[in-house]
Amino acid sequence: MxxxxxxxxxxxxxxxxxxxxxxxxxxxxxxxxxxxxxxxxxxxxxxxxxxxxxxxxxxxxxxxxxxxxxxxxxxxxxxxxxxxxxxxxxxxxxxxxxxxxxxxxxWDEETATIGVTTGTTAGTVAAGNHTHPGLTADQAAGTASVRTLGTGAQQAAAGSHSHGGLMTGSAMAVPDSEATDAAALLADFNALLAALRTRGIIT
Known part of the structure; x- marks a missing residue:
């Protein structure tokens, strides 16, 4: 017992x-x-x-x-x-x-080897050299992709890049408003809007 x-x-x-x-x-x-x-x-x-x-x-x-x-x-x-x-x-x-x-x-049970079947089916384990379908060679290998500078869809914009449609026109600088009443403030505001339209910033 x-x-x-x-x-x-x-x-x-x-x-x-x-x-x-x-x-x-x-x-x-x-x-x-x-x-x-x-x-x-x-x-x-x-x-x-x-x-x-x-x-x-x-x-x-x-x-x-x-x-x-x-x-x-x-x-x-x-x-x-x-x-x-x-x-x-x-x-x-x-x-x-x-x-x-x-x-x-x-002791034997603690050190027993567990058999693992490698393969590509749902019931198996992927091998160490397995590649995933659809990945490029660089992606499968973990290789970083460095973008070149330019204006294409797959390129990075340069630091001096400007966005099309902005600042395409020209206009005189608009001085800071020194208006002291509502009428003068309205006039200065309209002048600022006109300058922004001339520069192409707003329509």
Whole structure:
């Protein structure tokens, strides 16, 4: 029989410690109390339900497997695993779920090689030298594309570039307004608009 120890600090649903309470360990999916022990050798029986101490802590040894833990406030935590120490195999007859919860991981399992199939279909992994259809050679290789200066669609504008349609005409400079009444201010404003139209900035 592979035994394992389970230890926890019991808390109620609201988070309060369950001090000097009693916690029951049940066979998973049942209301049956299981055999518990105080020692790892399974020679000293322990009462079930188990009493918690003044800090809410409790501990018990049981056969490795899955259990339900019932607390005094009526709450039940399902499928709590009790694990066998590393190196001890589970008892024959345990379910697949029990074995996955109990069996230790061996060195070979940790260093096992995972086979990966490369290819171009949905169920395979793209190879390291895979290229994506539709990409240019520079794009696939991650080569940067440097724009030349010019006026074409694929060229960058020079710093001295001017936008067509602006400042195509000419007009005298419009002095700052020194208007002191609404009529003079209106006249200055109209003069500014006329200059902007002459320069082609507005229509």
């Amino acid at each position: 592979a035994l394992g120890r389970y230890t926890e600090v019991a808390r109620a649903a609201n988070g309060d410690l369950i001090r000097a309470g009693r916690v029951a360990v049940l066979a998973a999916g049942t209301v049956d109390l299981v055999d518990l022990f105080a020692d790892e050798a399974g020679e000293v029986p322990l009462s079930n339900p188990v009493a918690t101490d003044l800090t809410g802590a409790w501990s018990a040894v049981a056969e490795a497997g899955l259990y339900d833990v019932a607390y005094p406030d009526g709450r039940i935590v399902r499928n709590v695993p009790i694990l066998a120490p590393a190196g001890e195999a589970p008892e024959p007859g345990l379910s697949a779920g029990d074995i996955s919860a109990v069996a230790p991981v061996t």
